[in-house]
Amino acid sequence: MIAIVDYGMGNLYSVEAGLRRAGASSKMVQTAADIDSADKVVFPGDGHFLACMNALNKRGLRDAVLRAAAKKPFFGICVGMQVLYESSEEAPDTPGLAVLPGHIRHLPEVAGKIPHMGWNTVQHTRAHPMLNGVPENSRFYFIHSYYAEPNACTIGIAEYSTAMTAIAEHCNVWATQFHPEKSGRWGAQLLKNFVAA
Template sequence: MSGRCVLVDAGMGNLHSAEKAFRRMAPEGSEIVVTGDPDAVRRADRLVLPGDGAFRWCMGRLGASGLREAVEEVARERPFLGICVGMQMMARRGFEHGETPGLGWIAGEVRRIDAGGRPVPHMGWNDLSVLRPHPVLEGIGSGAHAYFVHGWQMEMLDEGQLLATADYGGPVTAVVAEGNRLGTQFHPEKSQEAGLRLIANFLRWDP
């Protein structure tokens, strides 16, 4: 049972499509809440942090909104999902517009994609390569389609935290996890079958 799933609204993008997808996949009796209130975030049974924009700006928004402390408190023990820049913020640091410390949960650094001559940002549908099993990836195998929009990616320092990649002029980090925290570079709310399956799995995940 999902309980109370909170989507964090720190002003880092339009959450309408994410809210709609999570409501669609939520188990009966569960609650989906979109909020920028730190006290409401602390009452979450599971937490989702979406993000759109530059790494430095998003980290600044999380701090300036008063939400960072609440997010870190919940994510110590309860299921956490970071989406797009929300995943990147889980890294140790990012280099977009200068070096900026991240949340430090994943041993990685966010750097500009080296796409081998392909257009950047990496935008559109791409196939996942699943490297290791995880409950949130149940039913999602290599070849599943996911929707990406990003010009920067998390370069992993600990391959054991890397669950899936996509190919865009070389491997691009697509899914990371450590303990009760998981992140996706792609947008599950825009990734149709695979994305909805991932959301449903997350809402039932009991790490």
């Protein structure tokens, strides 16, 4: 069973629909016990870094999310990816979960409108099972104003004002800045790869 963490901060129904199209059985969960008993965990997020961290702490789910990220197939989406990093310029006094190394920065405005919203291509930096069946320069749907700087965990890069991490992995943790559940064929393929992992 795949648990979709419901802490009030994500596109839960679209994620659930995306997983269903990928052939997975999933359910939205609101308790640490349900996260602990799941086989895999999807961690969505929308909105503000601080609001996501506050909601996670208020609902008593932070430690369960960290336990899942330490040992289970785990997929962070959008702000659900960003809070996996150590910190964010969006909320400099609020630590992230530090599952992934690095920091979240504000997108430079030199290249146009912020937020970055719409379709963008992603270049692979190295092979990974997450990318099986996903061609180089596939397009995915983004909506965000902050980004993770590319580092050793980055396996996909997009360009908008600057090079940014579009896809990251670390051991059992997969994460995307874009919304795979809204990204058509190739987003569906990423979800299928996660279901099969």
